[in-house]
Amino acid sequence: MAKIQMKTPIVEMDGDEMTRILWKDIKDILILPYVDLKSEYYDLGLKHRDETGDTVTVESALATKKYGVAVKCATITPNVQRMSEYQLHEMWKSPNGTIRRILDGTVFRAPIVVEGIRSYVPTWTKPIVLARHAYGDVYSAVDEKVEAGSKAFLVVEDKDGKEISRRLVHDFNGTTGVVQGMHNCDASIRSFAHTCFRYALEQKIPMIFATKDTISKVYDGRFKQIFAEVYAEYEAQFEQAGIWYLYTLIDDAVARVVRSEGGLLWACKNYDGDVMSDMVATAYGSLGMMTSVLVSPDGKYEYEAAHGTVTRHYYKYLKGEETSTNSVATIFAWTGALRKRGELDEIPALVSFADRLEKATVTTIEEGEMTGDLVPLFHREGVTPKKLNSRDFLLAIASRL
Ligand code: NAP
Ligand code: MG
Numbered sequence: 001m002a003k004i005q006m007k008t009p010i011v012e013m014d015g016d017e018m019t020r021i022l023w024k025d026i027k028d029i030l031i032l033p034y035v036d037l038k039s040e041y042y043d044l045g046l047k048h049r050d051e052t053g054d055t056v057t058v059e060s061a062l063a064t065k066k067y068g069v070a071v072k073c074a075t076i077t078p079n080v081q082r083m084s085e086y087q088l089h090e091m092w093k094s095p096n097g098t099i100r101r102i103l104d105g106t107v108f109r110a111p112i113v114v115e116g117i118r119s120y121v122p123t124w125t126k127p128i129v130l131a132r133h134a135y136g137d138v139y140s141a142v143d144e145k146v147e148a149g150s151k152a153f154l155v156v157e158d159k160d161g162k163e164i165s166r167r168l169v170h171d172f173n174g175t176t177g178v179v180q181g182m183h184n185c186d187a188s189i190r191s192f193a194h195t196c197f198r199y200a201l202e203q204k205i206p207m208i209f210a211t212k213d214t215i216s217k218v219y220d221g222r223f224k225q226i227f228a229e230v231y232a233e234y235e236a237q238f239e240q241a242g243i244w245y246l247y248t249l250i251d252d253a254v255a256r257v258v259r260s261e262g263g264l265l266w267a268c269k270n271y272d273g274d275v276m277s278d279m280v281a282t283a284y285g286s287l288g289m290m291t292s293v294l295v296s297p298d299g300k301y302e303y304e305a306a307h308g309t310v311t312r313h314y315y316k317y318l319k320g321e322e323t324s325t326n327s328v329a330t331i332f333a334w335t336g337a338l339r340k341r342g343e344l345d346e347i348p349a350l351v352s353f354a355d356r357l358e359k360a361t362v363t364t365i366e367e368g369e370m371t372g373d374l375v376p377l378f379h380r381e382g383v384t385p386k387k388l389n390s391r392d393f394l395l396a397i398a399s400r401l
Helices: 017-031 046-051 055-067 080-085 095-103 186-203 219-232 235-241 250-259 270-283 311-318 328-344 348-366 390-400
Strands: 010-014 039-043 069-072 106-111 128-132 142-146 151-157 163-171 177-181 207-211 245-249 264-268 290-295 301-305
Touching (some): 010 055, 010 328, 017 311, 017 328, 017 390, 039 055, 046 055, 069 328, 095 290, 106 270, 128 186, 186 207, 186 219, 186 235, 186 264, 186 290, 207 219, 207 250, 219 235, 219 245, 245 250, 250 264, 290 328, 301 328, 328 348, 348 390
Parallel strands (some): 010 039, 069 301, 128 264, 207 264
Antiparallel strands (some): 106 128, 142 177, 151 163
């Protein structure tokens, strides 16, 4: 077969540890034999980030702004232990955080559903895509402890420093306590809403958004109002696509999602998204089956696996021991990026290749060949699951592709 030709490059962000090993194998075994890959390569491996003073991360994000589509390998976010392990000059910030700040994007996380691996919620037969508003609220709040007898106020000044409101939060009469102030910005809520509605339309899935506006009347009420305003711009398109949008209370949303069969987009405020994304991910089984895409309001896409660099497996690999690390989410990051590139550049062969690679991956597991993390989760009549090592799993996919 002639290799599929590309027009515009995708931005390729390499990463760390076990996922870096998988990265190269996925390319060599599943992509390069079929696609004449055009990519602009950025090495976000921790060593190279350190050597470049982390400018490589910024450059890769700017390239994503330029080309519109990126695929990213998992990367180490340095902590104290990594400082000495890699002899770092600085404790560099999380690359995902840096890229998200530059693209001002929303992260959508979706599980890969295969037959034989049942969700812990048996009715969830289709993926639940979770979008988290990753700005503000308690994540950028100020808070402090308060002495007995103190009073805490919420004070707002206008642009000239003139006090325009001063409201008592609490009179700590005779008791110590805590107080907290948090914020959000209309522009950020609005762009979050736009990104979610567009994603739902693109994927043709219904969407739920929820807050607690019965209690938080002004704060959460503002989210509700902005979503309603933005939805007015999309309502006709939703009807045309045969999908719906529901605004409800967070309590009701939880109940509806649990009772649903999946197949929807759940847009969450920052804290709800933090908690619920972990719940949804756990319910679908393995971290190795969770994909993630960062979408910016102006339509730039960065695809990746939701899991980290799988350090424990990497240390085994370094000792020459066999590993069985799940590459599915990283493969789907590649197919997501190649499909999007194919759609934007109108290359049907590239879109079709992405579909076929996903299908080959899913079929491999459904026919009983999988990595070790999936074996205890797999139950399918007439199929005995077989554990393959990291590389053999990729070869098993290639044989079907
Ligand atoms: P992790 O890499 O996601 O791994 C945690 C555990 O989950 C693994 O030890 C493994 O369990 C299981 N697991 C995760 N992905 C798997 C896969 N593909 N196949 C099989 N098992 C898988 O999280 P971590 O160990 O907390 O973090 C390691 C490094 O990743 C850290 O340096 C962190 O900063 C970084 N990180 C990066 C990102 C990102 O780039 N998006 C996200 C999260 C973490 P068993 O050991 O039981 O097999
Ligand atoms: Mg969380």
